[in-house]
Amino acid sequence: MTAEKAILTLGDKKIELPVIRGTEGDVAVDVSRLYEEHRILTYDPSLGSTAVCQSKITFINGEEGILRYRGIPIEQFVTKTPNFIEVAYLLIKEKLPTMTELLEFRTLLENNELLHENLRYQFRNIPAGAPPMAQLSAMLSNLACFHRDLLVLDNDEEFLQVAARLISKIRTIAASSYRRSKGLPYIYPDPNLRYCANFLHMMFSIPYKQYEISPAVEDALNLILILHADHEQNCSTATVRTVGSARANLFASCAAGVSALWGPLHGGANVEVMEMLKGIHDGGLSPEDCIRMAKDKQNPFRLFGFGHRIYKNYDPRAKILRDASDKVFSQLKMKERDPLLDIARKLEELALKDPYFVERKLYPNVDFYSGILLRAMHIPTNMFTVMFAIGRLPGWIAQWKELHDTPNSKIMRPRQIYVGTPKTDYIPREKR
């Protein structure tokens, strides 16, 4: 069988390019040797039409709103309720764990949940009110100072050790950054608690008074973390891969991922959504104002929690969270329904019938409803993106590992088209 080719015609030149097809029908023209062999660049500034790797981790079909982890549809992680740890294992170890493997993994996380006391003391020097995302990125990077033996990974066992340290300690760091921002004492992890419950304990217990963990809150957190666990080559994951491509260690690569995630167009959108909903609730804005502002090209305002580079349909994660919100509110036995949920529903209703959003295929994304659930769990707004990071960490780790294991993988080094001043002479200072 002859290999499939695409033909690029440029002037009188015809260039044959290999074609790659993914298992779900994605088609890509392989231009990786185009520059080397023909001195031609491809131009795709935000990589919207460029596949930077072949991956076996996550599949998304944005037109149909499909998301699968290692082939399993995201909806099955809701109906069959695995825990986040199981999903993390699936992503990083490429298979669902047996009961024994799951218990071993849980024990490994348990054994790594404490922070080195010297690392913990570093929180003292961070000013109260410091953004938790800044603390998270700094502290993940700092872990490299305390695990210097794991900066270069020689085998899968060492990789698993670093993965476990990161997945376990990120909770402890995240909760500590919140405690620090509130001037509250640090709470040690409790090895008897499950992953999500342990995080809630570190966030909300006080010395000598254990926080009472509601199963509804624990379940909702588990769901949120699972839904964020991976999302193929998004901005933060692409960052982790880029940093990792220089053979930077896993701690540094994940810390870089946190920084990328912080941006309001990416993970930081969940904070923006909350500010927007509160703004409407407090009377500064109406849902109609928001829609008008979002459509106004002279106004930088965007309808946060709407739109997605890949999804041109309802983000399946948003659908799950929207449907879960009513259930969670009733399970939490909240005296009254959060008025912000009604505002979100109204915004959604207006946007989904507005030609601006319809024509551009802008639908709610994962950040639209996640904040309302986090708020119901008393997670403060400045921790929303941190929660996203805790969820996304297994995805970053799995993607870094996949890159690490790719034979002959090269450093990421995009090209550019120079459009600046042609060669010119230096002008001495006194003559300028």
Ligand code: CMC
């Ligand atoms: N509100 C108003 N207009 C929008 C929005 C929005 N939320 N999103 C996209 N548009 C418009 C945009 O102005 C553009 O219009 P035109 O064609 O007239 O120039 C068109 O829709 C296409 O948008 P784009 O910015 O070219 O699309 P993109 O793929 O580069 O950006 C996005 C994707 C998610 C950054 C963008 O939709 C956005 O800024 N949304 C709001 C921020 C947000 O919710 N981010 C969370 C993303 S999901 C979770 C995650 O991955 O972090």
